Amino acid sequence: MANVNHGLLFYELSDWTNCDNYLGKYKKMSDKKIIKTTCKSCHGGCGVLVTVENGAITHIEGNPEAPTLGTMCSKGLSSIQHINHPDRLLYPLKRIGERGEGKWQRITWDEALDTIEGKMKESIAKYGPSSIAVSQGTGRGYNEYTHRFARSIGTANIITPGYICHSPRLGLYGLVTGYGRLYCDYHGWGGEFPKTQISWAKQLEISSADGEMAVWFLNSLKHVKNLIVIDPRETALSSRATLWLQIRPGTDAALALAMINVIINEGLYDKEFVENWTYGFDKLKERVQEYTPEHAAEITWLKADDIIKAARLFAMDTPGCIQVGSSLERQANCGQTIRSIICLLGVTGNIERPGSMVAWMPPDTGLREDFFTEIPITPEMRKGIVGSDEYKMGAARTAHSDTVIKQLLNGNSVIKVWFSVGGQQILHLANTREVMQALLNLEFLVHADQFMGPMAEHADIVLPAAHWLEIDDIYDMHPRFMIEAHNKTVDPPGEAWQDSKIFNELGRRMAPQYWFENVEKMLDYQLKKGNMTWQDFSKKVVHARIGKDQIYYKYKTDYWRKGGGFPTPTGKLELYSTVLEDLGYDPLPYFQEPGESPYSTPELAKEYPLVLSTGYRQPFYFLSQYRNIPWLRSFQKDPVVQIHPVTAKELGIEDGDWAWIESPRGRIKQKARLFPGIHPRVVMATANCFYPEEPGPLHGLLKSNPNVLTSNNHCDPMYGSPDLTALLCKVYRANDGK
Amino acid sequence: MVVDLSRCVRCYACVAACRIEHFLPMGMSWPRLVALDTGGDNPAVSTYSVRCNQCKEAPCVEVCPTGATQQRDDGIVWVDQDKCVGCRYCVIACPYQNRTFLSKDKDKGFFPGKALTNFEKAGKKLYTHQVGTTEKCNFCAERIDAGLAQGLRPGIDREATPACVNTCPAQALTFGDLDNPDSEVSRLIRERKGSQLHPEYGTDPSVYFIDGKIGQAGIAQVEDKLQQEPVPTGTER
Amino acid sequence: MEIHEWMINYTRQTEWIDRRGIFLWIAFYAGGLGGGLYLVSLYFNSLWGMFISWLIIAVIKGGAHLIYLGKPLRFWRIILRPNTSWLARGIIFVFMFIIFTAIQLILSYWLPGSAAEIVFKALAGIAALAVTVYTGFVLNTVKAVPFWNSTLLPLLFVLCGIMGGFGLSVIIALNGGNVALSAAETGSRWLLIINALLIVIYLWTAANRETTGRKSVMEQMRGNLAPIFWIGIVALGIVIPLAIAFSSYIAGEASPALLVTGVVCEVIGGLALRYCVLKAGAYKPLVIVS
Ligand SMILES: Nc1nc2c(c(=O)[nH]1)N[C@H]1C(S)=C(S)[C@@H](COP(=O)(O)OP(=O)(O)OC[C@H]3O[C@@H](n4cnc5c(=O)[nH]c(N)nc54)[C@H](O)[C@@H]3O)O[C@H]1N2
Ligand SMILES: Nc1nc2c(c(=O)[nH]1)N[C@H]1C(S)=C(S)[C@@H](COP(=O)(O)OP(=O)(O)OC[C@H]3O[C@@H](n4cnc5c(=O)[nH]c(N)nc54)[C@H](O)[C@@H]3O)O[C@H]1N2
Ligand code: SF4
Ligand code: SF4
Ligand code: SF4
Ligand code: SF4
Numbered sequence A: 001m002a003n004v005n006h007g008l009l010f011y012e013l014s015d016w017t018n019c020d021n022y023l024g025k026y027k028k029m030s031d032k033k034i035i036k037t038t039c040k041s042c043h044g045g046c047g048v049l050v051t052v053e054n055g056a057i058t059h060i061e062g063n064p065e066a067p068t069l070g071t072m073c074s075k076g077l078s079s080i081q082h083i084n085h086p087d088r089l090l091y092p093l094k095r096i097g098e099r100g101e102g103k104w105q106r107i108t109w110d111e112a113l114d115t116i117e118g119k120m121k122e123s124i125a126k127y128g129p130s131s132i133a134v135s136q137g138t139g140r141g142y143n144e145y146t147h148r149f150a151r152s153i154g155t156a157n158i159i160t161p162g163y164i165c166h167s168p169r170l171g172l173y174g175l176v177t178g179y180g181r182l183y184c185d186y187h188g189w190g191g192e193f194p195k196t197q198i199s200w201a202k203q204l205e206i207s208s209a210d211g212e213m214a215v216w217f218l219n220s221l222k223h224v225k226n227l228i229v230i231d232p233r234e235t236a237l238s239s240r241a242t243l244w245l246q247i248r249p250g251t252d253a254a255l256a257l258a259m260i261n262v263i264i265n266e267g268l269y270d271k272e273f274v275e276n277w278t279y280g281f282d283k284l285k286e287r288v289q290e291y292t293p294e295h296a297a298e299i300t301w302l303k304a305d306d307i308i309k310a311a312r313l314f315a316m317d318t319p320g321c322i323q324v325g326s327s328l329e330r331q332a333n334c335g336q337t338i339r340s341i342i343c344l345l346g347v348t349g350n351i352e353r354p355g356s357m358v359a360w361m362p363p364d365t366g367l368r369e370d371f372f373t374e375i376p377i378t379p380e381m382r383k384g385i386v387g388s389d390e391y392k393m394g395a396a397r398t399a400h401s402d403t404v405i406k407q408l409l410n411g412n413s414v415i416k417v418w419f420s421v422g423g424q425q426i427l428h429l430a431n432t433r434e435v436m437q438a439l440l441n442l443e444f445l446v447h448a449d450q451f452m453g454p455m456a457e458h459a460d461i462v463l464p465a466a467h468w469l470e471i472d473d474i475y476d477m478h479p480r481f482m483i484e485a486h487n488k489t490v491d492p493p494g495e496a497w498q499d500s501k502i503f504n505e506l507g508r509r510m511a512p513q514y515w516f517e518n519v520e521k522m523l524d525y526q527l528k529k530g531n532m533t534w535q536d537f538s539k540k541v542v543h544a545r546i547g548k549d550q551i552y553y554k555y556k557t558d559y560w561r562k563g564g565g566f567p568t569p570t571g572k573l574e575l576y577s578t579v580l581e582d583l584g585y586d587p588l589p590y591f592q593e594p595g596e597s598p599y600s601t602p603e604l605a606k607e608y609p610l611v612l613s614t615g616y617r618q619p620f621y622f623l624s625q626y627r628n629i630p631w632l633r634s635f636q637k638d639p640v641v642q643i644h645p646v647t648a649k650e651l652g653i654e655d656g657d658w659a660w661i662e663s664p665r666g667r668i669k670q671k672a673r674l675f676p677g678i679h680p681r682v683v684m685a686t687a688n689c690f691y692p693e694e695p696g697p698l699h700g701l702l703k704s705n706p707n708v709l710t711s712n713n714h715c716d717p718m719y720g721s722p723d724l725t726a727l728l729c730k731v732y733r734a735n736d737g738k
Numbered sequence B: 001m002v003v004d005l006s007r008c009v010r011c012y013a014c015v016a017a018c019r020i021e022h023f024l025p026m027g028m029s030w031p032r033l034v035a036l037d038t039g040g041d042n043p044a045v046s047t048y049s050v051r052c053n054q055c056k057e058a059p060c061v062e063v064c065p066t067g068a069t070q071q072r073d074d075g076i077v078w079v080d081q082d083k084c085v086g087c088r089y090c091v092i093a094c095p096y097q098n099r100t101f102l103s104k105d106k107d108k109g110f111f112p113g114k115a116l117t118n119f120e121k122a123g124k125k126l127y128t129h130q131v132g133t134t135e136k137c138n139f140c141a142e143r144i145d146a147g148l149a150q151g152l153r154p155g156i157d158r159e160a161t162p163a164c165v166n167t168c169p170a171q172a173l174t175f176g177d178l179d180n181p182d183s184e185v186s187r188l189i190r191e192r193k194g195s196q197l198h199p200e201y202g203t204d205p206s207v208y209f210i211d212g213k214i215g216q217a218g219i220a221q222v223e224d225k226l227q228q229e230p231v232p233t234g235t236e237r
Numbered sequence C: 001m002e003i004h005e006w007m008i009n010y011t012r013q014t015e016w017i018d019r020r021g022i023f024l025w026i027a028f029y030a031g032g033l034g035g036g037l038y039l040v041s042l043y044f045n046s047l048w049g050m051f052i053s054w055l056i057i058a059v060i061k062g063g064a065h066l067i068y069l070g071k072p073l074r075f076w077r078i079i080l081r082p083n084t085s086w087l088a089r090g091i092i093f094v095f096m097f098i099i100f101t102a103i104q105l106i107l108s109y110w111l112p113g114s115a116a117e118i119v120f121k122a123l124a125g126i127a128a129l130a131v132t133v134y135t136g137f138v139l140n141t142v143k144a145v146p147f148w149n150s151t152l153l154p155l156l157f158v159l160c161g162i163m164g165g166f167g168l169s170v171i172i173a174l175n176g177g178n179v180a181l182s183a184a185e186t187g188s189r190w191l192l193i194i195n196a197l198l199i200v201i202y203l204w205t206a207a208n209r210e211t212t213g214r215k216s217v218m219e220q221m222r223g224n225l226a227p228i229f230w231i232g233i234v235a236l237g238i239v240i241p242l243a244i245a246f247s248s249y250i251a252g253e254a255s256p257a258l259l260v261t262g263v264v265c266e267v268i269g270g271l272a273l274r275y276c277v278l279k280a281g282a283y284k285p286l287v288i289v290s
């Protein structure tokens, strides 16, 4: 293990990873137990050393042997307060009052599982398996189980935030590589680090999102020559960037296409790569002609010169990579935005070359997806997917959440029973008020969680889930080149179960042929390809394919197709996508205004003059989580909306005032932070916030959550993503103080 | 210690790490983040991760009437909890406001009114905090001493290095021996023009900052902030 | 407070005025008042005055200090570092004053005029002066608070203490303690004037050295402290007593009631002054950007 990881960045951090004498200390402390495990307090992946002294955790710190080099963030570290939280759910609960009334009765796991099994079987008999939806929140290591469970009972109506978070990227990368995952080469395993990096709508430095850990990225910056940050807000990163493009939210496609325009017209593109390995270059060239830097400048509120500069840097100082942020995927034009960015990578040949974008090879245990893809989606399952007829990319393997909500409201819902694990759809989907109403129209809702949040409050049965410090499980969020182990450090409180156990036990009742005698057997099964048992792996903690074991330039080998090439119909990287063409979408990228914007809806803009974006992560919160963790709450008590001082002055708002943010859907209140780093015509609100301390069932859900403002009427044609991070609003001072 | 301002990403990990390392009571925070955001010609989101500077000429040592606050030979300034009478003169006198008086209301437990968590109970045994005395960052003296005892090198081997330094994902914090001209910290200070906070106070802090970005625009920020209503000082809470 | 405000904004000192901090404020003022009264009483040789000043310092000041400490039972440790700490010195002065004055009072009672009495009067006098003056130095050594970091502060505190002393001695005079009323009045009259001038100079210099100092001053004249400043320090502390003093000066004599009001106002004024000084003490921003 150790030496594998030394392969990672060791030339910079060998001293850091010099941990033999480190562990030596603990050998001396015989009474203590040091357990190596993995954190998933975010998308996760940090290696952790947990000190346990007679049954109590007395210390947590990063594991220097792990690929995350012994670093940890405030969220992971504060897990100490999380696991002992007095509000943890301890027992299965059954609703006894009206739905959302907050009257509960403790029941046994058997009763809970019997009831759920009964309801599901009844619903399947009456309406067919597609009437059952299985939902999860963002990837938290339970993905494989939610998907396998759904498929095992014959439904593909899986509800996940994926379509506003990472999936558009994966799906569209898939059109290029066939494999769906391109990552920035922060590791330099090919002997080269990215020379030009674009951080595009990303705060990787604090979000450690979507398969990349902040520590890797920040490390690679030691080698970067040009750092380009594309963000309407100034960030810690933009402060050290070569170039910061303060773009208008929702216009990124225009920027990307203008950059391609410059690169092609100035002949800066990678001729060798374009000639031999891409398809549809000329058509793309034609398409981008309308996107001159000047034209794009008007759209994006940028300077044409900056656009040209960015284009030249990226095309000339190669290798380069683009770290795409999910803010781009929370917009109703996300499909074409991502397409544009892929084409930008394509024409600059920044694919599969060391220091560019690489599709990492999984370790010998194979892809974790195999655990559910081995149960195929049958034609009738596909027919049953809600929204599949409309959103052919987004609703191919999973349901389209907003259509599910609409149907529930209109009384023509395919979904009758909703089994939810993690995830606060009630506050994370667009138009909170509609979602609340929709949930009330369900026949049966189950929610598994660690706390009684707004989603749980609306359920009929609530199941207590375990924390990562309390479970034995295999972990892989996104970094495809490794899997890690969660090793149990303490027992879960009360009767809380780990999610994998919940699914396995329910699976055994619903579809025994697909499930296992117990969790350990299930884990062994997932590891068998790497001929390991859970026992072996749990000691190993990290099983990775890194360093020399990763090969680059896969398209020049037989890796994707015999004789080389990309796994696409044309065998080339499709700048012009034949697949999209067949699906009836525009095969070439284009820019489209957000559903609401000063230009698409000028009338509306008169009343709602400011552009609102709601995508920006807090380093100490994870979406709706952790406002009940005292240490983390202490960093920022109330949700903060960033406003430019000049704009605020006009509005008579001072730093620290509560401000109303209003859209045609409603209004919310957040604390105003006068922030000179944001565009004067843009305000940035904190997303996914409620107040755990406030009384249920809503827990202040409607007070500050920006989705009260967002609309689910206008969605991306490919993925169905609504405009969460680019809409219109007006802002005014809240006089009544709080 | 050297803080690289260009690297810090305002992630708060250092603060959290210290709270765990020292079982800090809820209202207590030894390190803090000072957030300075500027726009204009010199836009910067810059963050000063501050903690006790272990001043060579420490006012807190000078004013302490009991001698509870004292300086070790290695320069670490520490408070002998058993000697401190809680007069708070040091809290007043620290020009950097890096000291906190542990009052009862700062020690209500993680979840006031609820039972202590296992972690807190363990903490009461492993690392006691006396209500009524004053505390501050001690450069993880315990950790350093334990490390040195095993022949480890502070700033190089984790076990002899402060918790906040180890956990920083940006490697914005570098720890080492200022008296050794070859140490990493000395090199950084030399080559990247390390500067101390308020050297004019004559306190000679042992924490240096490098590669700050804020210029005149920064001053404007601070100035117009000064025009605002006064706010009570204290920890972030 | 939110992280982005701390030590970037005008960041006030709180430990020594907010919440339990009021005890320290009382202690500081009691020191000045008691010390001042003792000195004045020496001048008038008023045993009553001396006794009362002893009470003020031993009971009020001592008590307030004790209550304020986080660990009262260890209070004795506070005198261990006089070589560097003004607080240690101050408390030692207090102890000395309490002891010397006690002895002196006993002597003056049993064997007045004895050499011993003279000696102890001298010693107690010195201690009294020290007690009035040290609080000024305690604050004045805090480099990061420009508003305090001024040599005028100790002087101001002493004068204000003696002024209070004269004030109280007036009352004692009225109650037939052997104090020459007119003399007491003249004294406090002059001190009132000098004190008023000193306050003006002090604020003016503080306001014109640098931003944080100015902010502290503005805070008192326009900010949250304005009421206390204008009513407490200016009106009650200076204007009214002066008015009364001069009316009695012109009229030749004033009604005792009026005099008493004057003194009470003075005392309140003194308290208000200490309060504002402590409350407005603010630190320079941590990061001086350049
Ligand atoms: N306006 C706006 N809306 C947004 C976004 C935005 O930027 N702006 N972001 C969108 C994005 S990208 C996402 S991913 C969504 C996610 O938004 P959320 O659903 O809020 O976040 P999650 O982390 O998926 O779900 C959090 C819930 O899962 C529970 N949980 C955490 N860990 C576990 C576990 O291990 N087991 C179980 N059973 N439960 C667990 C937590 O207690 C919490 O109740 O929000 C989306 N909504
Ligand atoms: N600490 C922490 N980490 C997290 C999360 C968390 O809540 N907290 N959430 C997790 C989840 S589920 C996800 S999806 C990821 C998301 O994390 P990221 O992908 O980093 O996305 P955000 O931080 O939401 O937004 C990144 C930046 O996009 C900018 N932005 C907003 N709108 C636009 C736009 O229209 N164009 C451009 N160019 N920029 C824009 C915002 O100002 C912000 O600075 O983070 C994950 N990690
Ligand atoms: S970054 Fe994510 S995985 Fe790492 S410590 Fe923080 S929460 Fe845990
Ligand atoms: S841990 Fe490092 S990056 Fe994070 S706030 Fe502290 S110093 Fe800055
Ligand atoms: S920073 Fe403050 S507490 Fe630390 S040594 Fe200097 S004066 Fe003392
Ligand atoms: S509070 Fe304690 S450490 Fe601080 S000066 Fe008083 S006695 Fe010394």
Ligand code: SF4
Binding pocket: B017, B018, B019, B021, B030, B031, B051, B052, B137, B138, B139, B140, B162, B163, B164, B165
């Ligand atoms: S050096 Fe140690 S004590 Fe000081 S702030 Fe860092 S972790 Fe806390």
Ligand SMILES: [Mo]
Binding pocket: A138, A161, A164, A165, A326
């Ligand atoms: Mo997400």
